[in-house]
Amino acid sequence: MKHLALALATAGLLSSVLAAPKTAPKSGALKMTAQQILAASPASDWRGLDPENTLLMDLATGQVIIELAPRFAPAHAANIRALARGGYWDGLAILRVQDNFVTQWGDPDGDDAAKAKPLPAGVNAKLPAEFSVPLDRVGKDAGFAKLPDIEGWAPRTGFAGGMPVAADPKAGKAWLAHCYGVVGAGRSDAVDSSNGTELYVVIGQAPRGLDLNITTVGRVLKGMELLSGLPRGGAAMGFYDKPEQRTGIQRIRLLAEVPATERPALQVLRTESATWTQLLDARRYRGGWFVHSPGYIDVCSASVPTRPIPPAPQPPK
Amino acid sequence: MKHLALALATAGLLSSVLAAPKTAPKSGALKMTAQQILAASPASDWRGLDPENTLLMDLATGQVIIELAPRFAPAHAANIRALARGGYWDGLAILRVQDNFVTQWGDPDGDDAAKAKPLPAGVNAKLPAEFSVPLDRVGKDAGFAKLPDIEGWAPRTGFAGGMPVAADPKAGKAWLAHCYGVVGAGRSDAVDSSNGTELYVVIGQAPRGLDLNITTVGRVLKGMELLSGLPRGGAAMGFYDKPEQRTGIQRIRLLAEVPATERPALQVLRTESATWTQLLDARRYRGGWFVHSPGYIDVCSASVPTRPIPPAPQPPK
Known part of the structure; x- marks a missing residue:
């Protein structure tokens, strides 16, 4: 009954079984x-971490580090920076955990105009949809490392600036793909109804059907397990039934605002x-x-x- | 700040934006x-549920229902039935939760021959590897619903008997793919070192690189959130550091052994x-x-x- 040796992160020496790989x-x-x-x-x-594009989210269980991707969502990234500088999320909560889908946080009273937390100075109440960007913004000169591997969701994929990217060269568009750990900005029915106050992170099988339907803003660099390992919500779409089931957010800070001694000593x-x-x-x-x-x-x-x-x-x- | 309307399970009416779909x-x-x-x-x-191929796992938080796939792993399915009939997992535990990978359960003392729980009567200590089966076992007559959609992991995919299937027609092989919710039998380095006592379920992005490397035995039909929403283990490969961090398994029963009044009223x-x-x-x-x-x-x-x-x-x- 030896414990299963499934090793995700480690790749061992090649065995002779691999003598005839698919491609060289x-x-x-x-x-x-x-x-x-x-x-x-x-x-x-x-x-290193980019002080203007890194968020530190403090939970009672530990710290989550999020990297913003301004090349994919410049207006959202600017708003999120201003929200963090203004302490918008401090004392708010994780509201929703839908199994095999997303964990989402924001203002529990966000739907109630009378009780909703006011937006800090410099935050725009309304932003444009940023579902994709011109392909040349993630082109070769911008460090796009194209994958040779094909897939069915998009004609091209790869990585740029540490982010998983999908692209459609014919349409001249690229976007930050909904992979595990990618963070997006929740929206209502209107495509321009997100402003970065309510964010979600992918916690299950990549919901690539969301690509080009919503603005993705970055990815979790560290601490994903603190967001993925939470009890799922029992109400529709994984929202929690009761306020006490929510996980409180102590604070979310922009790294640029954090004293040097408190900055995570991390490289990417x-x-x-x-x-x-x-x-x-x-x-x-x-x-x-x-x-x-x-x-x-x-x-x-x-x-x-x-x-x-x-x-x-x-x-x- | 309206709550994000991301609806995974519901597909609404087609909008005019979709006038030019990729394929008809x-x-x-x-x-x-x-x-x-x-x-x-x-x-x-x-x-309905198949009494000889359905497991009911009782946790303090609720019930997980697992369907076995004997057409993909007949020897493992037979062993797992005998293990459940013998009450093997009753009082054992979830030992490992590795983020974006697997939740795994079995005997905490399984590695210690002196303390390991004995195998019930009728259970084989050793089984053959069952990493794939001949394609005709999931062929058209066996109800294989082939997907027209291409992917990079396998030349063919589809569904058979409710299971996600990948296949290689040239090699004449098919296998139960490592999708979210699929259950497999842990093994050590030897390919024939699994016997179904230690099982895992996929809780993250499909680890398709495991396909053809380990025996998959079925999938979770209901209750996935009870296995995926657990705190991740802090030791190597997501094992828990301390025994008290484990989630106890009250019992796992084969549906055939469960009184009619306790059987879940579920259809697939x-x-x-x-x-x-x-x-x-x-x-x-x-x-x-x-x-x-x-x-x-x-x-x-x-x-x-x-x-x-x-x-x-x-x-x-």
Whole structure:
């Protein structure tokens, strides 16, 4: 009865079973595990958190770190920054957890104009829909790492600036795809009815049918388990029946407003890096415990790693 | 700040935005919502639970219903039946919840031969790997409803007997795909090291890279939220650090052993039915809140509905 050895994050050595992969391996990563690839990565393949585009959400259970993607939703990102600067979410709550779909937070009284929390200064009550952007905004010069792997949801996928991206070259459009951990801005029936006050994060199978229907604004870098591991709500669409079932939000701060001593010492792997390309190949061609490799990944089956900032080299004493 | 109207399970009326879908709609379902399609479904499109292939897992928080898929894993299904009949899991626990991956249960002392719970009579300690079956076992005569939608993980996908299926016609193989809610049997490094005592269920983005690497045995029909909404484990691979963090399993029974009065009054939609085909089309071509339709679904983005057994028609008095 040995415990199941399913290892998601580690890719072992290639076994001889993989002698005939679907397509030729594209990198030298295939003799290395994901851990070895990460350990061998040069410092230049990593970047720090962007103070103007990082949110720190404090819950009683820990901290969630969210990275905004202004290239996909500039107006929403600006509003979300202003909301965080104004302390809008402080004391508000997680209102909804719908299984295999989304966790959502905002103002419990948001639907009641008399009781709704006022918007801080500098926040726009109304924003345009930002469901997609011109493709050239995530084009080659903008660091778009195109995946060779096909899928049915979009003609093209890849990663840009650490975000999972789908694109339609014929239509000249690109968008931040609804993968696990991606954050979006809730809207009502009108396409321009979101303003960033109510946000959701994908917690189940990628609901790619939402792509191009709603504005996606970023992704969770760390702490997803604090949002995904919550009891599901019993009312329609996963809203909680009773106020006491909600999870309170202590505060959400913009990293730029956080004292240096309280900033998370975290780095994010650059999706333009050779390390990321190697990691994707290690996922396509598995080893160790795996006896079969798909020779394939999809844009939602790989997430971009973070790591603690390594200690600076010490001068000799 | 209206609450986000994201409606996963309901597909509204088609809007004019969808005048140019990717491919021609294939059914008459496109003027109906999913709810309307289900409401109009004939009784013959539904089936009852199979007493020999249904498990009832009782947790303090409620009941999880699992359907076994003996056509994909006959030896494992037979063992699991014998394990349930012998009360093997009664008093055992959920040991592991790894975010965006799996929830897993079994014997906390399973790795310790001296303390491990003995196998009930009729249970085989060793089983063959059942990673795939000959394609004809899920062929047309066996009710395989092939999807027209392409994907990158497998050359063919569809549904058979309510299970999400992937297949490789050239290799003549089919398998139960690792979609959300699919249950598998944990194994160690040896491919034939699973025996059904330790089971896992997919709780995140479909880990399709596991396909053909491990034996899948069925899927959760009802109660997924009780397995997916648990706190994630803090140790390696999502195992819990401390015994008290585990969720106890009160018991797991085979439906055939459950008194008639305690059996769930549940029906499952037949995936060979016209109703299922219509529901899939309603997901490809969305209406109502949606302004864009993908004209596409993948095998892991649609789950087979259940419903309470409708009351029998009453004779006139």
